[in-house]
Amino acid sequence: MPCYDSPDLEKLDLITVLRALADPVRLDIVQRLYALGEANCAALIGSRPKSSMSHHFQVLRESGILHTRIEGVQHHNSLRLQELESRFPGLMASILGNIEAGQLRRQTSS
Amino acid sequence: MPCYDSPDLEKLDLITVLRALADPVRLDIVQRLYALGEANCAALIGSRPKSSMSHHFQVLRESGILHTRIEGVQHHNSLRLQELESRFPGLMASILGNIEAGQLRRQTSS
DNA sequence: TCTATAGTTCGATCGTTGTCGAACTATAGA
């Protein structure tokens, strides 16, 4: 099982990112992941089947939104906020703005 | 032919807006519309068939991104930047940021 | 080595959406 290397910054495509975010399940994953900081898949699945969620994680990974760190049998997911901010300034802040305004800038500027 | 009333601010849905933007043809329309300020359909069509473009305009209208002012036989389209900014702060700026940074704030704060 | 756990891959199904030609509607101008 490889280490899921994330796509390079300059390869991130706005359409791809928007499409990845434009799904209720994935937007929920992104927003909860933001609240949690880092989480494994199980913590984000809820009641949906694993195969469905695995698909959504794959879309988020391949679009560059999500980074997956493998530790043993668990996959720790986190948002690539810095990379996304430098590639598409303000985008994630506006998406996450509904949750808690202002926190993203604080988090990414460190 | 009715006057295409735009959906109310509080009815705008983030998923719907993101889905509307997550299409290359529509994102192109939005970006060119931003550059032009206001334009009729013909000015934005390019080489595509009218029926395809009419579909995209409908999606953009119904999602709340676009406002259509009817004048005689022509439909004048413009972005609802103020409304979008107040409903989803920073979203359109980040989408349009690739084009010309800073101009959106200047335009919407007037 | 055996089992449980975490997550992926595969394949099928099904609803959604983009595309486009053809017919239609409505307005402006001759």
Next chain:
DNA sequence: TCTATAGTTCGACAACGATCGAACTATAGA
């Protein structure tokens, strides 16, 4: 009233994407 123009609506088709069960892979722990 006739014609041209601007754009919509309809219907068909194809492609894509979400969902989910079942089988699979890989690691941790007993």
